[in-house]
Amino acid sequence: MSATKTITFTLNGEQVTAEIAPHHNLIEMLQNQFDLFGARESCGQGICGSCTVSVNGRAVSGCLYLAAFADGAEVVTVEHLDADGKLDPVQGAFIEAGGFQCGFCTPGFVLMSKQLLDEQSDPDDDQIRHYLSGNLCRCGAYPEIMEAVKIAAKKRNKRESGI
Amino acid sequence: MLDGLADRMNWSAPFDRGRGTVRRGRGIAIGIKASVSPTTSVAIVYLFADGSCNLYCGTVDMGQGAVTVMAQIAGEVLNIPAERVKVVHPDTDVTPYDMATLGSRSTYHMGHAVRLAAEDARIKVQALAREVGLPEGSQVPLAELFQKKYKMQAGNIVGVGHYIPSYVPPDASGLTPQATPFWMIGGAGAEVEVDVETGHVVVTRLVNVADVGRPLNPRIVATQLSGAAIMQLGITLFEKMHHDNGQVTNASLADYKIPGIFDIPPIENETVEAIQHSGPFGAKGAGETGTFSVSPAIANAIHDAVGVRITELPLNPEAVFRALRAKQNQPLEDE
Structure with missing residues (x-):
């Protein structure tokens, strides 16, 4: 068992907390703890871009980005784009x-x-x-x-x- | 189709052959393929008491647009908008038999099954209308028919359709008058630049011309043809699968290069409309048609540019450079 850590960040406009292990990447956290499946891990190497997530306004590969780095950040996934009820x-x-x-x-x-x-x-x-x-x-x-x-x-x- | 290709490629016009270390060439190719046969598709159309419609069909939509086209077919027969047909996704607990989603067979085989299921349902709707005493041709909404019969929102109609194409197995000499319910015919033309110092090939233009019967959804068919050609472009130029005693040794997508956005040449797609009279609403399969001719067209263009005839894929810089050196009687050593 690896030690877990509690992180707090903004996810699609809401303040949230997550319990993560040091090795968890952003995609694992989004899928397992927040049921957000829009960002999908495909190559797992940062080559294909299908796991793209926006962190502090910059696109990152969620498969390479450690969840721990999201602490205090503003994270936006594709699910947030139609938050006002209209498609982006x-x-x-x-x-x-x-x-x-x-x-x-x-x-x-x-x-x-x-x-x-x-x-x-x-x-x-x-x-x-x-x-x-x-x-x-x-x-x-x-x-x-x-x-x-x-x-x-x-x-x-x-x-x-x-x- | 060849005429369409030649026109698009300006075949009779003078062609810039390139200069220095970059030589230009062009090539065309045409291919035909049978659809897998004989195979069976079954579909069920379910009309509910409120007039809504479910379509149960086992075709897997993996992006080719099958759900849209099957809904279009059912909607056309039942005279309701396609978007009101709810297509139930494949589930062996729920959806009836289908041989498989492959071989460009779905629009033709499942399309027929869906058409027949919808026609079966339509006949039953007409019978229900007669039963409740309505004159022939009355356009009373289905929900009202059920209401008249059951005095409440109840009842249902189930239409079933199945399709098995006619097929004659090959005789002892391998011949048959009916090998396949339809043939796919696809042509491609390519213009390339070959760097004779590196073997690097750049496709500067790719033209696809396809006989797809009557495209039931022209927009989807165009995207299918274009996507198929791009996938074939990857197999033609980049995608080399390495094996070691049957084990694939490409470690990851980093070692198996599929086309990225920089690899895409200007692409033109044209469909030659040739109604497939045996097909549902004149349609036939189009899934693979865009792939047939891309590799030979590019190989022909390379031959035209630098005079080497390569018959193995991929046509990557190493393969082209080896062929160029062999042609100069200075072959490179094997790996």
Whole structure:
């Protein structure tokens, strides 16, 4: 038995505590203690991006990120994007463009795309590719994902300009 | 289909062959494949007293969009919107027999079973309408029919459909007039750049042309074709599985490279609409069609660019470089 530690952090806008072991990663904690399955462990090596979680506003690979590091942090998962009852523009754009087949990788792509658009409101193709190069999609929905990010950029820019 | 490919590839126009160490080439290929046969699919359509509809079918939706298409088929027959058909996911406790979700067979085989189950249910709805004294062709909502018969919200209608395609086993010489219920036909064209110093191949354009019968959901079919071609692109260029006495020795996804977003060339997809008269609403399978011709089209393009004919996958830099050296009579030593 390894010693456990209590951590406190903000999860999808709520203050929570979790009992974790030093070796637990973020995904194990989110799935086992909070029933959040949107971030999925796939490669377990930080290669595929399907376990992407936002910590203090930065996307991290939940499979490599130790749960202990979440202590005091602000953690956001894909489940939080429609917290106001509406899909995030990025989620809506993925549906509109058909940016997936099986959907396993989609939460990771959605979170990365959102972070990209937070930093760069009107990215070109190369910027999109560069930003999403750490996310793998075995169904090969990349062309539709590129399209989705562009649609999402348009949606967000329209929203911001209030049109 | 070849015409469509040639048009898209501007086949008759002059082609830039590249210069220096980067040579350019282009190639096309076409392939056909049978759907696995004979196989059986069974489906059940369940109409409830409130007029709602469940569809029990064993097709596994792993992203190909089967649930959507099966709901479309049932909805079309029953004249209700597809989104009102609740497709019950495969569960051996609940859903009837299906051979498997493979071989691009679901839209055709399960599609027929769903169509037949819905038609069976429709006949029973018409019988119920007669029973409660309504004239032929009356458009009374189903929930009201049940209400008229049972004097309360009760009752149900179950429609069952199964489909077994006609099939003739091969004779002693291996011939049969009916090997498969339908053929899949897929073509691809590729333009490539080959670096003769490194063997590195970049696909600069990929065109897929496919005969998919009548696409029941054109958007889904286009994504399927594109995704299939991209998966095949990975097998063609990158994905090398290493074995040691039958044991796969690629340790992880880091050692088995599947395509990432930087590996995707501009892709064009075109469907040649050719109605499959034996298929449900003219449809046939499309799952594998996008894969057939990608590897040979790229291999042909490499041959066109640098004159080496490679017949083993993947066409990774090592394979291409070895072939180039062998062609120059300076073969590299084996690994």
